[in-house]
Amino acid sequence: MSSSEDNLVISSDPLHPANLIPELCRSFYHLGWVTGTGGGICIRVGDKAYIAPSGVQKERIKSEHIFVLPYPQPPPSPHTDRVFLRRPSLNLKESACTPLFWNSFDLRGAGSCIHTHSQHAVMATLLWTGPVFRISHQMIKGVRVAGTGTALSYLDTLELPIIENTPNEEDLKDGMAEAMIKYPNAAGVLVRRHGVYVWGLDWEKAKTQTECLDYLFEIGVKMKLAGLPTVMNDS
Amino acid sequence: MSSSEDNLVISSDPLHPANLIPELCRSFYHLGWVTGTGGGICIRVGDKAYIAPSGVQKERIKSEHIFVLPYPQPPPSPHTDRVFLRRPSLNLKESACTPLFWNSFDLRGAGSCIHTHSQHAVMATLLWTGPVFRISHQMIKGVRVAGTGTALSYLDTLELPIIENTPNEEDLKDGMAEAMIKYPNAAGVLVRRHGVYVWGLDWEKAKTQTECLDYLFEIGVKMKLAGLPTVMNDS
Amino acid sequence: MSSSEDNLVISSDPLHPANLIPELCRSFYHLGWVTGTGGGICIRVGDKAYIAPSGVQKERIKSEHIFVLPYPQPPPSPHTDRVFLRRPSLNLKESACTPLFWNSFDLRGAGSCIHTHSQHAVMATLLWTGPVFRISHQMIKGVRVAGTGTALSYLDTLELPIIENTPNEEDLKDGMAEAMIKYPNAAGVLVRRHGVYVWGLDWEKAKTQTECLDYLFEIGVKMKLAGLPTVMNDS
Amino acid sequence: MSSSEDNLVISSDPLHPANLIPELCRSFYHLGWVTGTGGGICIRVGDKAYIAPSGVQKERIKSEHIFVLPYPQPPPSPHTDRVFLRRPSLNLKESACTPLFWNSFDLRGAGSCIHTHSQHAVMATLLWTGPVFRISHQMIKGVRVAGTGTALSYLDTLELPIIENTPNEEDLKDGMAEAMIKYPNAAGVLVRRHGVYVWGLDWEKAKTQTECLDYLFEIGVKMKLAGLPTVMNDS
Structure with missing residues (x-):
């Protein structure tokens, strides 16, 4: 990860949302809350919302898999459905x-x-x-x-x-x-x-x-x- | 942590109450005893009682979050409800x-x-x-x-x-x-x-x-x- | 392990089947799926199938215990029942x-x-x-x-x-x-x-x-x- | 630990009974088999039987807590009830x-x-x-x-x-x-x-x-x- 978008999910602080979400998802997996790729979590800090991807093994998410969206979203345009500050480079789907x-x-x-x-x-x-x-x-x-x-x-x-x-x-x-x-x-x-x-x-x-x-x-x-x-x- | 009060909860001994309480709380969390910030534990060694704070995630308590109280407590005065040897510097509440x-x-x-x-x-x-x-x-x-x-x-x-x-x-x-x-x-x-x-x-x-x-x-x-x-x- | 057969199960990639199978078996053990040596898993990558051995403690399997078989299997001969690319050197049975x-x-x-x-x-x-x-x-x-x-x-x-x-x-x-x-x-x-x-x-x-x-x-x-x-x- | 008796429970081999018993007891604890100091395990290798102590937290046993007894036991004498090759130096009771x-x-x-x-x-x-x-x-x-x-x-x-x-x-x-x-x-x-x-x-x-x-x-x-x-x- 090297782009400025990726900097949104790179942090040495264990309480940064991009680090917390993987940790919490592992914990939720062991509680039986998110088995079989189900469930999800979103953490918003001010005008940025961090979201775990959809359809993946929740106990194996990494920081680099996290989506970042602006909050609030800009008004919808005919060309875009949702606006992102960062999408993972992998072939991951945003959370439903x-x-x-x-x-x-x-x-x-x-x-x-x-x-x-x-x-x-x-x-x-x-x-x-x-x-x-x-x-x-x-x-x-x-x-x-x-x-x-x-x-x-x-x-x-x-x-x-x-x-x-x-x-x-x-x-x-x-x-x-x-x-x-x-x-x-x-x-x-x-x-x-x-x-x-x-x-x-x-x-x-x-x-x-x-x-x-x-x-x-x-x-x-x-x-x-x-x-x-x-x-x-x-x- | 640097004050003399903080020395009450700093120890390299894993069996020191300030180290044991976080470890035991993590274990109790996984047993389903203290989910959702509930439950608590107190360890008294002689005239000092070590207590986990209230209203926090019990599986994430650290030594520096521990309250230390004298036992027995001095007689109540019109000014103080309970006497502490140490209060955590964070905005933590004593255990109910x-x-x-x-x-x-x-x-x-x-x-x-x-x-x-x-x-x-x-x-x-x-x-x-x-x-x-x-x-x-x-x-x-x-x-x-x-x-x-x-x-x-x-x-x-x-x-x-x-x-x-x-x-x-x-x-x-x-x-x-x-x-x-x-x-x-x-x-x-x-x-x-x-x-x-x-x-x-x-x-x-x-x-x-x-x-x-x-x-x-x-x-x-x-x-x-x-x-x-x-x-x-x-x- | 040193033979060319053993190279089939030696990899530093955590997602290599010979590394994944032990990890997944440990996880399945804690889910109660493979207690008492029961259960099993096979991962096939192209023409190679990696299989956990039979009758062992599934949570203690190591990469070197993995069987590798060709897929598809050659036609059966009067001398061989099943063909292997690698059998563990230990006295392990192939999975039933x-x-x-x-x-x-x-x-x-x-x-x-x-x-x-x-x-x-x-x-x-x-x-x-x-x-x-x-x-x-x-x-x-x-x-x-x-x-x-x-x-x-x-x-x-x-x-x-x-x-x-x-x-x-x-x-x-x-x-x-x-x-x-x-x-x-x-x-x-x-x-x-x-x-x-x-x-x-x-x-x-x-x-x-x-x-x-x-x-x-x-x-x-x-x-x-x-x-x-x-x-x-x-x- | 330094005496020749203690050598009976010191080994770098993870499969030595004195190392296995603590590991297995931790595992049994998480299975709910030995909560509250209950339960126990004995491993015999030839003429030596290794036994976890009684009345202790089974998930916290250490190698140095293990009793070693000869098998078979010598015939009972008026002075001794059971013969040991090693008793832990701590104040531990043999397993009931x-x-x-x-x-x-x-x-x-x-x-x-x-x-x-x-x-x-x-x-x-x-x-x-x-x-x-x-x-x-x-x-x-x-x-x-x-x-x-x-x-x-x-x-x-x-x-x-x-x-x-x-x-x-x-x-x-x-x-x-x-x-x-x-x-x-x-x-x-x-x-x-x-x-x-x-x-x-x-x-x-x-x-x-x-x-x-x-x-x-x-x-x-x-x-x-x-x-x-x-x-x-x-x-």
């Missing part, structure tokens, strides 16, 4: 999650967004057959209102909208945006039979909130299967 | 578990206390709906009476009190202390829908007892869900 | 999976084939009692038609034939070939009470498809046990 | 499993014996309420008749005796020996509500057979809980 990551930036001011195919998330969308996943009286304090606000309390009921899946990931954009507007306090959006999108003000908060929500999907599924109620009625 | 760790020192003479959000512990508190978790005729020999005494026998029944959760971790202090007094032989205290506190004379015993208890929560939950009795009536 | 790996090369033009004993695969063959494993409306986009063609769509129904096991692995060859011909779109073949064979155009695609299918076996088994339908009737 | 490991040497000519507290083994002893664990038509080919003989066939029924637990591990010696004599083909002995002992001609075979049996306990438990028969009646 890009428009969905953009939702989190546009509608919540997020600085990072994570997409997993966690089986806990998928099972939650199968056992909660309606449009919302709900759980209360669990360790939900690690989740923030709207993903970017104040921390939830143990006494709150966590609500996450569940949208229906589409064959093409990009087509989820509008459904996800509608759900985010309809549930302004939700810290993420579940996609039925598919996975979850979670965001935060920065990568650390996006990651820890994804962990918290995945923990809640897992315990919620266990409770449902054991016949235990997942929401306590305080009234 | 601190008053609960103190219970284990004050009431049991413990040298280390561990708090997990293990789902096995949480499921145990959901399936044992009363105030006590009970199991017998399992490998409970690794657990000590009161957490600090002689080893239990295979023929003993292990009993752990379950206290109700509160929105603020600090508010668990009195409930935990009451449970420890009411159940003087208990090696830990479960918190309903939240997790468990376990202690031992030193970090090794606290850790191995936490492993033993987590093993018992896990097998107990499996037995309950399979319809098997978890306590055998010997009489 | 060899004839089955060959099916994937001969019938699909595959470049790599993976065999696992994953419990998700075995449970799937126990809960799908007929000759086919079927699932729809899950994240099946990572699987390709016939294992080597275009990607499946979310709206497709994934079908994998299940053949009956035989005491000797070699005797599965004909049953596997028949199933591959009968189900020309299948990306793998399940073996009842045994495991699965999955292939792809190269090792990356074989591996990611094995991950995708294992994910589908796992979620499918969970759904069956929870009483959820695994195929949606769109008509 | 020693008499049980000896059973595998005396009655089967084994070269290594492994004891786990695996929850799959324990659950198997709870769901198979009689004196024998039985399973057939699974991948049992990795298990050898009597643990040291020829490989089982897919069509064989694997049988493992289950003995009742005792408060002191040493007191299992006679029950284990009786079971080994009564079931001369068994490759291991399950201990109800406790775990399993598995042996082999050397450490590799003991380890891979422990993996195979643990795999069979796990799948057997899953099948039982799903209402599936674990033995097929061929007659």
